[in-house]
Amino acid sequence: MFYKAKYIVLEDQVLENFYMEVCHGKIKSFSKNPPEEFEDLGEIIAPGLVDTHIHGYRGEDIMNAKKGALNIISKGLLECGVTSFLPTTLTDSTEKLNEACRVVGEEYKDVEGAKVRGIFLEGPFFTEKYKGAQNEKYMSDPDIEKLKKWNELSKGLVKKIAIAPERDGAIDFIHQANAMGIAVALGHSDASYKDACKAVEEGANIFVHTFNGMSGLHHRNPGMVGAAMNTDAISELICDGHHVNPAAANILINVKGPNHVALITDCMSAGGMAEGDYKLGEFDVIVKDGTARLKEGGSLAGSILKLKDAVKNLIDWDVADLFEAIQMASLVPAKSVGIDDVCGKLKVGYAADFIVLDENLGLKATFLDGKRVFG
Template identity: 75%
Template sequence: MFFKADYFILEDTMLEDYFMEVEDGVIVGFSKNEPGDYTYLGEFVAPGLVDTHIHGYHGKDIMKAEEGALNVISKGLLECGVTSFLPTTLTDSKEKTDAALKRVAEEYKDVEGAKVRGIFLEGPFFTEKYKGAQNPEHMSDPKIDYLKDWIEISDGLVNKIAIAPERDGVEDFIKKANAMGVRVALGHSDATFDQAVAAVDAGANIFVHTFNAMSGLHHREPGMVGAAMATDAISELICDGHHVNPNAAGILMNAKGRDKIALITDCMSAGGMADGDYLLGDFPVIVKEGTARLKDGGALAGSILKLKEAIKNVVDWEIADIFEAIQMASLVPAKSVGIDNVCGKLHEGYAADFIVFDYDLDLKATYLNGQEVYRK
């Protein structure tokens, strides 16, 4: 099979008027030589997007451990341009977390849409002051025995966990988690700059939805945001225009470099659904005017952002170009959790998971293993 596009967006360049060869669902290579028979895809072809922080979609929530819900989410994400993702949990009891992980482990191999590339545990080792839409009743200092259990229960899928740097025992936990192949992210935290930097020095490599639910940048105490700007750790960003002011997002990108920014959605179950009443974990949420907010207090409760929209937003806001935006939603998040060996780029030997979009950055089609699985 041969495909042609005006531009193929690779990890380090954009190829103009090239052909891509795919055999048995795998990319064979790229060439200027016109084959006898080919399919013209459109203006831009980019790697399938990689969402490493997403709680649900199409009315389904990972924490509910509902039979079949993972497949609903997986198929729904194809309309977002996402071909790889990390089902994400919330802070809750160990029993409920166990159940959610067990369900994912039972079903992830059979999903029909975006591929499950791991699991992100968002909590429960957070700080109550910046709880956001997480339940403080279940927050505690990090417990390495819990993580060991979760790795086993999840069939080894857990590859990312978020903690607050000021909790007791953090540095030892980070080192042991890394030794078990789990990336450690920092978030929902009132940590000082020094505490956050110490956690990065110990091996943490991601800041969770930077700016949101963390101590801010102050000229006498740079806090978590300052540490995110000053270290090489990758910073997640929710670029829906509600969580972070576009100018603040641009400042972070300029401070760190766009190769250290991972666009994520933090999407909850209301993604892809109509406005109305929903739940995030056990918390009632109202969705309207492009946001999901807790009914009690009005705090932002995840998002209803589609990752394809984040790409369009950062380009429209003029804080990134098309090439940079694509990398921030594919290669960078894949690198952040060590899955860039299987996804996040168009490359020889990789599965032909890719998306097609036009010059207005509107998604036209999504492909898995060289087969069209969504068309607008």
């Protein structure tokens, strides 16, 4: 089967008026020469988006460890343009994290929508001062034995874990996690600039939802944000217009370069749902006016952002062009956790997981393995 679009976004260029050949679910070729038969998909073909930080969708939450919930989330993400994702946990009891990891490990191969590429453990090794919507009563110093157990229960699915670098034992933990093939992210932390930079030097490679849940940038105390800006680690960014001012997003992307910024949603269970009351772990959340906030205290409690909208927002804010925004929502997050060998780009030999956007960057269709599954 051949598909045509005015623009096809690759990892290193944008093809104009090309044809993409798909055979047995994989990309076989790109050609300027018209085949006898093809389907004209319109304006833009881009790689399926990769969300490496997402807690839930369509009323389901990874932490509930409910049978079948992973599939509901997976199918729902197709309307967000997401074809690969990392189900993401919260800071909670060891027992609940054990169960969440076990359920994902049991069900990930059977999902019918976006492909599960691993697990992101957001916590529980954080600092209380910047807890955000994370539960401080379960926070502790990093424990490599717990990580080994979570990885074992999930059948080796853990790809990324977030910690506060100022906690005791953080550097040794980074070394051991990296040796297991697990990326270490830094977040929910009051670390100094020096401590955060040291953690990056020792192997941490991601900053969790940069600007949010971390010590800010001050000219006499650069903090976590300063370290995010001044190291080569990849910075996650939530571009819903609520978590980060567009100007701050612009500054970060200008400083880091688009190839070091990963768009994520941090979406919670209310994604794709109506406004109202929800839960995030043990906390009550109110969803209203495009935000999810804790009922007690009003802190942002994740988001209800769709990754396709983060891409459009960057372009609408005049912060990035189409090519850059697409890479930040596909290739960069995939690279950050070492899954760019299976997703994040349109390339010969890769699964034909792609999206179709119209001239206004609206999502027209989502394809998995060359088959239209949404739109």
